[in-house]
Amino acid sequence: MKKGFVFDLDGVITDTAKYHFIAWRDLAKEINIDVDLKFNEQLKGISRMDSLERILAHGGRSDDFTPEEKAALAEKKNTHYVELLQSLTPADLLPGVHDFLDGAQANQVPCAIASASKNAPFILEKLGVADRFAAIVDPASLHKGKPDPEIFVKAAELLGFQPEECVGFEDAQAGLDGIKACGMYAVGVLSGEPLHGADITVHQLTELDIPELLQK
Ligand code: BG6
Ligand code: MG
Numbered sequence: 001m002k003k004g005f006v007f008d009l010d011g012v013i014t015d016t017a018k019y020h021f022i023a024w025r026d027l028a029k030e031i032n033i034d035v036d037l038k039f040n041e042q043l044k045g046i047s048r049m050d051s052l053e054r055i056l057a058h059g060g061r062s063d064d065f066t067p068e069e070k071a072a073l074a075e076k077k078n079t080h081y082v083e084l085l086q087s088l089t090p091a092d093l094l095p096g097v098h099d100f101l102d103g104a105q106a107n108q109v110p111c112a113i114a115s116a117s118k119n120a121p122f123i124l125e126k127l128g129v130a131d132r133f134a135a136i137v138d139p140a141s142l143h144k145g146k147p148d149p150e151i152f153v154k155a156a157e158l159l160g161f162q163p164e165e166c167v168g169f170e171d172a173q174a175g176l177d178g179i180k181a182c183g184m185y186a187v188g189v190l191s192g193e194p195l196h197g198a199d200i201t202v203h204q205l206t207e208l209d210i211p212e213l214l215q216k
Pocket of ligand 2 (some may be wrong): 170
């Protein structure tokens, strides 16, 4: 019997991948690197600095910037990204999310957020669902990013459960690998490329029946 739900944010609760893409694409352009939508798939679930490193490697420029310059580039991307986030409203919840969170509450299943994003609390406020989550893992407190399972183990711990007692929801392969590595039941939410290794995949949370999911 499952007792808790652990959600990724970007691509599961709301579609912020398009804003991450715009902000990285524009930043990369300034340093003469082309980032397209296909390459952007690789950045899903990956931390801000790791994303920058992947972009620099993609453009053959890994050794061209000092740590201070890299920090400034990441900060510039984030400033643009946060500007784009200002227009978010509750209407930007992905289809079925609102009802699913209502269903979780009705079934007394506490929910946590396991997102690599340092902007998660702000995004949840803009979406009007911050009070639906009993816990939000602080990504700054982690030693390793996804696909390491640390963030999911921490989310389960904050809910007071073992990972095996939780269901994890992810749209990125890196996150899905982390969920499986700690023994959680994995729901893959398809938003782009196919996902491998999920226990079940859906296009929208509306496809799931909560009492049935809790029996897994
Ligand atoms: C993840 C996104 O949720 O958060 C990544 O999928 C992003 O694309 C990462 O890089 C970090 O986000 P932020 O908001 O801290 O830059
Ligand atoms: Mg995601």
